[in-house]
Amino acid sequence: MALKENMTVLELIEEMGKSGVLGAGKIEKATKLLAKAINDKETAVFLSITGPIVPGGLRRTISDLIKKGYVDVIITSGANITHDLVEAFGGHHYRGYEKDDEALFEEGIGRIGDLYTKSEDFELFEKKIIEILDDITSETSKFNIRELLTRIGEMVDDEESILRNAALNNVPIYAPGLIDSMLGLQLWMYTQTNNLNLDAVGDMHQLSDIVFSSEKVAAVILGGGLPKHYALASNLLRGGVDQAIQITMDRSETGSLSGAPLEEAKSWAKAKAGSDLVTVIGDVTIIFPLIMAGAIDILNKNRPD
Numbered sequence: 001m002a003l004k005e006n007m008t009v010l011e012l013i014e015e016m017g018k019s020g021v022l023g024a025g026k027i028e029k030a031t032k033l034l035a036k037a038i039n040d041k042e043t044a045v046f047l048s049i050t051g052p053i054v055p056g057g058l059r060r061t062i063s064d065l066i067k068k069g070y071v072d073v074i075i076t077s078g079a080n081i082t083h084d085l086v087e088a089f090g091g092h093h094y095r096g097y098e099k100d101d102e103a104l105f106e107e108g109i110g111r112i113g114d115l116y117t118k119s120e121d122f123e124l125f126e127k128k129i130i131e132i133l134d135d136i137t138s139e140t141s142k143f144n145i146r147e148l149l150t151r152i153g154e155m156v157d158d159e160e161s162i163l164r165n166a167a168l169n170n171v172p173i174y175a176p177g178l179i180d181s182m183l184g185l186q187l188w189m190y191t192q193t194n195n196l197n198l199d200a201v202g203d204m205h206q207l208s209d210i211v212f213s214s215e216k217v218a219a220v221i222l223g224g225g226l227p228k229h230y231a232l233a234s235n236l237l238r239g240g241v242d243q244a245i246q247i248t249m250d251r252s253e254t255g256s257l258s259g260a261p262l263e264e265a266k267s268w269a270k271a272k273a274g275s276d277l278v279t280v281i282g283d284v285t286i287i288f289p290l291i292m293a294g295a296i297d298i299l300n301k302n303r304p305d
Helices: 009-019 022-039 054-067 078-088 101-106 119-136 145-154 162-168 182-191 200-213 225-233 262-268 284-302
Strands: 043-049 073-076 109-112 115-118 142-144 197-199 216-222 241-248 271-281
Touching: 009 022, 009 284, 022 043, 022 216, 022 241, 022 271, 022 284, 043 054, 043 225, 043 241, 054 078, 054 115, 054 162, 054 284, 073 078, 073 225, 078 119, 078 162, 078 182, 101 109, 115 119, 119 145, 119 182, 142 145, 142 200, 145 162, 145 197, 145 200, 197 200, 216 225, 225 241, 241 262, 241 284, 262 271
Parallel strands: 043 073, 043 216, 142 197, 216 241, 241 271
Antiparallel strands: 109 115
16 A cells, blocks of 8 residues: 555545455445445435434534535434534534543533533523424424424524535435434423424335435445434335445444444345445544545546536
């Protein structure tokens, strides 16, 4: 692998590809597959997001992909939606509070690895989300989850918000585990004194329409968990996805979905026979920006003048 001065990201990835093996080879393959999926107008790109993607620094990355039209569907956890709204409402995520966790609790600070949140930011989040819910339920009280997230996104005033950019660019966001989050808790509390009805099954009507109207589907899976399964299982009735990239640090030995190799999905008809699949083992916050930057470079080079 030849390292040169002033190498571009793509040049580095291409050097990795010359080895063609282990993680380096998989990064090069994933980069080319991602560029191919985005460039193919007949392919719908499903982006599955779990883990602390927003507080981990990829909030603007995801928003930029939406703005560029590189993503057709987003499936994510309620936690990432919550963290997106925390920042949209003026809160932040922090570094440098390296103290005992019990001491952090006493100071109103929550920890996610080596990044931190403040209770005062979540108090602001609670206040703002209630104001939005009051506004949108004044017209109707029944939504499916996708509709609710779209309406919230339309009312967010932050150019880097994932929800806002998705709403503005007609990219649906699905969050099947929404209730398992701070936003979900606020929704439950809101229903104690207000009329709000969420129809989770209603999401599948719309999502299945997207699946069946797409010539091909490529799943880009960041982490695992429920969003990974929802992205793959929603394509089961069409025989599975045509392409998929998975970035995970989970292992397959325990039989967990998060660590399951993508090839296993073929046995469930969640990935088609002959589908193009790549699993890259590693930290999403490192690997996804790397392969995304390489894929964008490929797209720019192939764009007609």
